[in-house]
Amino acid sequence: MSQTGTLAFIGAGNMAQAIIKGLIKQGFAASNITATDPDQAKLAQLQAEIGIQVTPDNHQACAQADTIVIAVKPQVMPEVMQHLGDAIDGQRHLIISIAAGVMASSMSNWLGKDTAIVRCMPNTPALVGKGASALYANEQTSDEQKTIAEQVLQAVGISIWVDDEGLIDTVTAVSGSGPAYYFLMMESMIAAAQGLGLSAEQAKALVLQTAAGAAEMAQTGYQSPAELRVAVTSPKGTTEAALNSFYADGYSDSVAKAMQAAFDRSQELAELFK
Ligand SMILES: NC(=O)c1ccc[n+]([C@@H]2O[C@H](COP(=O)([O-])OP(=O)(O)OC[C@H]3O[C@@H](n4cnc5c(N)ncnc54)[C@H](OP(=O)(O)O)[C@@H]3O)[C@@H](O)[C@H]2O)c1
Known part of the structure; x- marks a missing residue:
């Protein structure tokens, strides 16, 4: 320094x-x-x-x-x-x-x-x-x-x-707005966990720790996010059932579309501040 x-x-x-x-x-x-x-x-x-x-x-x-x-x-x-x-x-x-x-x-x-x-x-x-x-x-x-x-x-x-x-x-569409994408995922998982019977407090504790744990595993860098996903997905198991539901609903396309919207808006705002 x-x-x-x-x-x-x-x-x-x-x-x-x-x-x-x-x-x-x-x-x-x-x-x-x-x-x-x-x-x-x-x-x-x-x-x-x-x-x-x-x-x-x-x-x-x-x-x-x-x-x-x-x-x-x-x-x-x-x-x-x-x-x-x-x-x-x-x-x-x-x-x-x-x-x-x-x-x-x-x-x-x-x-x-x-x-x-x-x-x-x-x-x-x-x-x-x-x-x-x-x-x-x-x-x-x-x-x-x-x-x-x-x-x-x-x-x-x-x-x-x-x-x-x-x-x-x-970058604005990736890391600038990115925290909100993860917050939305957390919100959705907390709401769904409550729908499946947990209290708000129990749901929040499990969802936040799961997000932090997943991020830390990915950051060790030993395996890519894709490899980590495959490693926790047993054939015909519960995770596969959830992921298949995401795929059927076009999850990756939805993420790409949302990030394109953030990118477009960032370009529009840059024009305003010229
Ligand atoms: N917060 C974020 O997560 C984030 C993320 C990415 C980028 N940014 C960027 O970071 C910048 C700051 O954001 P922020 O969240 O820290 O905003 P903020 O908390 O509102 O801080 C801006 C400060 O600048 C003061 N200010 C206004 N006019 C000034 C002047 N003429 N001379 C000196 N100071 C003046 C403001 O005072 P008053 O409140 O009295 O006007 C305020 O205290 C923004 O341009 C934002 O786009 C922020």
């Missing part, structure tokens, strides 16, 4: 706080982090709780930092970036944006200058340190700056690079 330098977070909401806390947990010095937000009470609490520097002034935060993490909602990005323009030094600063749907070229236009920009698509499990994010760097970003961006995002989980910004829409 030593080469990460100084960081400013523009916007101190849920995602920014998750990343800041992850960085500090990994040994990054709190004194090298500055956060800004319109909410003074939120800033005071963060300062007291974790010892970072705080200011309501975005320009002041940029002057104190080499890397600037933009963590505001997409709707306010044009205003925030236009206002930041004067405070950004294209030779010095790396901008990391976690705003969904906002393209690197739009950010350069709003800033009014070319500077290193890494666009990131994180997901909500970052809030518990289990995030999965994809990163895209524009042409101005050096290898050293890419390493810094990786270190920042890896404070809250894993990250991968994509070299085509269009793939961020794919």
